[in-house]
Amino acid sequence: MIELKDVAKSFTLHNQGAAVIPVMQNATLSVQPGECVALVGASGAGKSTLMRMIYGNYLAQAGCIVVDGVDVARAEPREILELRRVTIGYVSQFLRVVPRVPTLDVVAEPLLAVGVELEAARARAAALLERLNIPRTLWGLSPTTFSGGEQQRVNVARGFAHGYPALLLDEPTASLDAVNRATVLALIEEAKARGAAIVGIFHDAAAREQVCDREIDVTGFTPQRAA
Numbered sequence: 104m105i106e107l108k109d110v111a112k113s114f115t116l117h118n119q120g121a122a123v124i125p126v127m128q129n130a131t132l133s134v135q136p137g138e139c140v141a142l143v144g145a146s147g148a149g150k151s152t153l154m155r156m157i158y159g160n161y162l163a164q165a166g167c168i169v170v171d172g173v174d175v176a177r178a179e180p181r182e183i184l185e186l187r188r189v190t191i192g193y194v195s196q197f198l199r200v201v202p203r204v205p206t207l208d209v210v211a212e213p214l215l216a217v218g219v220e221l222e223a224a225r226a227r228a229a230a231l232l233e234r235l236n237i238p239r240t241l242w243g244l245s246p247t248t249f250s251g252g253e254q255q256r257v258n259v260a261r262g263f264a265h266g267y268p269a270l271l272l273d274e275p276t277a278s279l280d281a282v283n284r285a286t287v288l289a290l291i292e293e294a295k296a297r298g299a300a301i302v303g304i305f306h307d308a309a310a311r312e313q314v315c316d317r318e319i320d321v322t323g324f325t326p327q328r329a330a
Contacts, residue, residue, distance in 0.1 A: 104269055104300035105134040110166035130324040139301040141315040144322040150304050154271045158193050159183040188216050191269040194262035198254040207242040213265040231260035252278055263290050272303035276310045288314055
């Protein structure tokens with residue numbers, strides 16, 4: 104479902120004399136349906152960069168990134184948008200939504216995008232918000248006004264609303280209390296059971312142990328830099 108081979112990435116610092124900073128080389132990994140793979144390594148090793156390349160936010164300089172048959176490294180923008188609509192979901196650490204859209208519709212939107220009828224989409228959204236302990240009194244408000252923990256739970260609900268065949272999870276249990284943490288881990292296990300291929304960053308070692316099948320240390324993909 105997710106295949107990376109010999110992926111390389113560098114950043115050009117245009118405000119610092121166009122200095123080129125290599126951040127990744129020869130990144131190779133494979134994630135099968137029903138498998139959860141954790142990216143591990145020190146801060147700055149490239150975990151988030153690798154996930155953003157899989158999602159198509161960052162362009163790889165070399166190699167291929169194939170998600171369900173589509174090479175994200177070479178795909179046209181319309182192909183990447185279609186992949187995000189149908190195939191690959193991303194639960195980031197930060198909620199980015201249009202202001203004034205009610206929380207219920209924020210969570211339902213991925214389902215509406217794939218043709219689910221409004222009533223059914225809102226019912227699924229409501230079930231997830233209930234499960235993640237977002238009070239009903241907040242469902243009609245924009246989540247931009249919520250606390251950080253509430254926004255994170257809305258982000259999780261939105262990411263799990265549609266049954267994406269592939270999922271990218273960036274610290275999905277960070278800052279959550281024990282009850283909501285357990286709910287998120289259960290959602291991950293349910294996604295694995297239905298065959299989702301999952302790549303995640305989990306600084307919570309116990310969570311990683313519970314839901315991940317194996318770990319990949321991205322330090323091995325980091326270019327050696329001159330001192």
